[in-house]
Amino acid sequence: MPPGATWPAGSVPAPPPAPPRSLVRRLLPPVGTLAGVVAAFAYVGAVDPNEPGHYPVCPLLRFTGIYCPGCGGLRSAHAFAHGDLPAALGANALAVVGYGIFAVAITVWLIRAVRGVPMRLAISPVWWWGIGAVLALFTLVRNLPFGSALAP
Template sequence: MSIATTERRGTARLKELLAPLGVAGATGAVFAFVGVVDPNQPGHYPTCPFLWITGLYCPGCGTLRTIHALAHLDPVTALGMNPLAVATIPFLLFWWGRWVVRAWQGRPRRTTLAHPAWLWAFIALIMVYWVVRNLPFGAFLAP
């Protein structure tokens, strides 16, 4: 194998890694910003539009405070703010890691994130979570 071929493969790998590394950089920037700018203090972030209009919690309510707690290495508080967001993080890390490995190996990108049945199950879980966190017996899920 010639040096030019090796250099082309290395350049191609770096180009393929730019997207997942960009996502990691953007995610790190969000975690750093939310870790510094406390969402528990009023006036830093806008109110959730769904909460503001209806008075009910959406599935994402409490996620900024969850990120802030995780940025400060406080998983117990993070779970209290939005347990679904905390439970989703390992799956997101897995998919991101799989993306990095495929890019490094030069394998083509997958056009599907997961089997459609898993995606529909996740959507159903979000809907159930949305309803239950707004019912009296699900108050422990509210931020």
């Protein structure tokens, strides 16, 4: 196209496709994420949250006496890192469900990265509201007398 000329409206050519990324570059994000999570579990597995003074106290629990959905999460991760699933479930059952969801998601991400298929996570607002409802219900039940089995 000569200098100063413009493309007619709606006819701008698409840019050329990007060259395919190497396997190593495709694996960096999921492997990096997995390495960060493994490092966090290794730290929590080594530094026992059952001993006072190692981690801060949940502010909601400290000021209101109400267990939040995350209360017991560190103790759950510590027990899970040591292979004690019953203790992990007793400390925070919802966190253990989260570990399973993460394991499935990271596996799918790794498989898609190896195959060269981009990982796109698009969650509709209905799912976000559902997740919020589950968290609210879990919080409510674990703070009532009949749900004391869910309290850490």
